[in-house]
Amino acid sequence: MLRLSKPQTSTWKRTLTTMATRAIVYESDGNPASVLSAVTCPPLPNPTGSSIALKHVLSPVHPSDINAIEGVYPYQPRPRQLDVGGRERTLRIPGNEGLGEVTDVGEAVKGLKKGDWVVFGKKQSGTWSSGQILEEKDVIKVDRESGISAVNAATLVVNPFTAYNMLSDFVDLQPGDWVVQNGANSAVGQAVITLARLRGLHTINFIRKREDLSDVQTYLKSLGATHVMTYDDLEDKTITEQVKEWTGGKDIRLLLNCVGGKATTRMLRLAGKNAHFVTYGAMAKEALSFPPSVFIFNNLTAHGFWQTEWFKQKSQQESARIIGELVKYMATGKFKEPNHEIVNINGKISDQEATTIIRDAISKVAHGSGGKKLLLQMDPVQP
Ligand SMILES: NC(=O)c1ccc[n+]([C@@H]2O[C@H](COP(=O)([O-])OP(=O)(O)OC[C@H]3O[C@@H](n4cnc5c(N)ncnc54)[C@H](OP(=O)(O)O)[C@@H]3O)[C@@H](O)[C@H]2O)c1
Incomplete structure (x- = not known):
């Protein structure tokens, strides 16, 4: 089971129809091209209460993500208990930023519905996975109707x-x-x-x-x-x-x-x-x-x-004001998408093949991306 913002409780119903989740993980910090691997975890449960289920649409690979995996950044992704092939393992899922699409909401969720786009309000949200369950308060809605592109929305906050x-x-x-x-x-x-x-x-x-x-x-x-x-x-x-x-x-x-x-x-x-x-x-x-x-x-x-540090010191209203201004520029074509390349980790390939793709992609970034932002697009695993 992919456990996310908090340990799951027995009230969570398992969705039998959803596909397994794939996550990029590491156990101990080090060179990302050696320590990262892809794993398959059971499907996400249905969200309850104020939690939401998200599909990750695009997740950037930032230099700071690499530094975090190397263990030389002030914040590391937190350790999580993951069920990998029936064995519980303590692993970290990198990914500070990304775009999520709401796929389901708990009964107490007020401001989000299926199909909405969100970005992540908490650092090190673990976006290098196909999806996750989070609390509504930990995401910020991005107006999808504004016409902002997925690439711009996925790279907006950092x-x-x-x-x-x-x-x-x-x-x-x-x-x-x-x-x-x-x-x-x-x-x-x-x-x-x-x-x-x-x-x-x-x-x-x-x-x-x-x-x-x-x-x-x-x-x-x-x-x-x-x-x-x-x-x-x-x-x-x-x-x-x-x-x-x-x-x-x-x-x-x-x-x-x-x-x-x-x-x-x-x-x-x-x-x-x-x-x-x-x-x-x-x-x-x-x-x-x-x-x-x-x-x-x-x-x-x-x-x-x-x-x-800026986010720590400024109010949520100030962040929301700047997000609104940036979304407006992006939606009206005044702010182009960053030069980028999308790395798709498709749901039909094995974890071993997915591991090779992610390690190659990270090596490319570590040796100079040539000014191209790499974006991961991770599909759930198909049976
Ligand atoms: N302080 C903050 O709050 C904050 C926020 C966002 C980003 N950042 C930092 O800003 C920097 C850029 O981030 P990004 O996401 O914009 O990166 P990015 O799009 O991946 O671009 C990386 C840049 O670094 C250059 N570069 C790579 N290796 C280099 C080297 N050895 N010597 C000189 N230049 C080199 C690349 O130039 P080439 O094309 O020549 O390889 C490219 O211009 C990173 O250090 C990141 O951690 C800091």
Whole structure:
């Protein structure tokens, strides 16, 4: 039995007609390409009381999911007691974010019905499975009728939220202002470009040098990027003059860092007076160092940003307001889906085949996704 938000009680009726649940699991943390496997568990029971049954429509693979499986992220998925082939095992199901479709509701559920779409209000919800039972209070309804796509809804809460808040919380940016960022082809970077464009801001974007550089530049410009360059361009000392020409000498006051390492130190040369430098990722897995001059002469302020902490500190109304705004942009085509690839784990294949698919997919992400967000689509297991 796949036990979810709380241990099941004897009042839960078993649905005999539903298909078995498939989940991606791990027992001990480590390299995801070795520790993850797919398992089949009995069908979900009928939800009772205030619980709901969900089918997971799409579940993203985020770098933080990988860090959680490696055991190097502050939050790990919780251990659950799962019935795998009749044997009870203690396993963790990764997956912090995703889109769920309500398939059934308990008699006390007030705000949701079959067919509704929801996203997850709790961290580490275990979305890398075909479905689960959760409490109504642990999900947030997304207006399916708005026309938002499944991909946008499945990736709404982590990356666009992070981009939205980083553009709002540190500097009072006005239309015509400039923002600099690295990791610009990441899902967060794409959301920063889109939201900046919607606010009339200009962006200078840095990415790694690559074979398909001009394709990525064209793509990011189609989202609204003003300039797209590589970290190698930062080695050229004339870059500061070039940027001054673009900005007309206007100070750059917000710089966003997803990467770290030497290229980020060089990017800091672009900081204007009273700039704010916000670190939200460490993709290069290298330390950050700062030229002292940016603090002394430019009065730089350096911050860290973590969306999880933001959710802890802000009210549900504030989250709902931002979700509403993002859904409106997405539903009206102003906010494109992140560049993505869907990995289907179909219900007819064996757990062993599903394990190979997930391990291959995770290795791809770990070695650089090429700016493509991987989304798992896990079907229930067919008899
Ligand atoms: N603090 C927060 O609240 C928060 C919220 C959301 C995300 N994040 C963090 O933001 C970062 C991006 O997340 P995402 O979901 O947008 O990721 P994503 O779409 O999977 O993109 C990953 C990005 O990292 C780049 N990258 C990978 N390895 C790299 C390396 N060794 N050196 C330089 N760049 C490298 C990739 O560039 P290539 O295309 O060149 O491989 C790509 O731009 C992650 O660190 C994630 O944990 C933080």
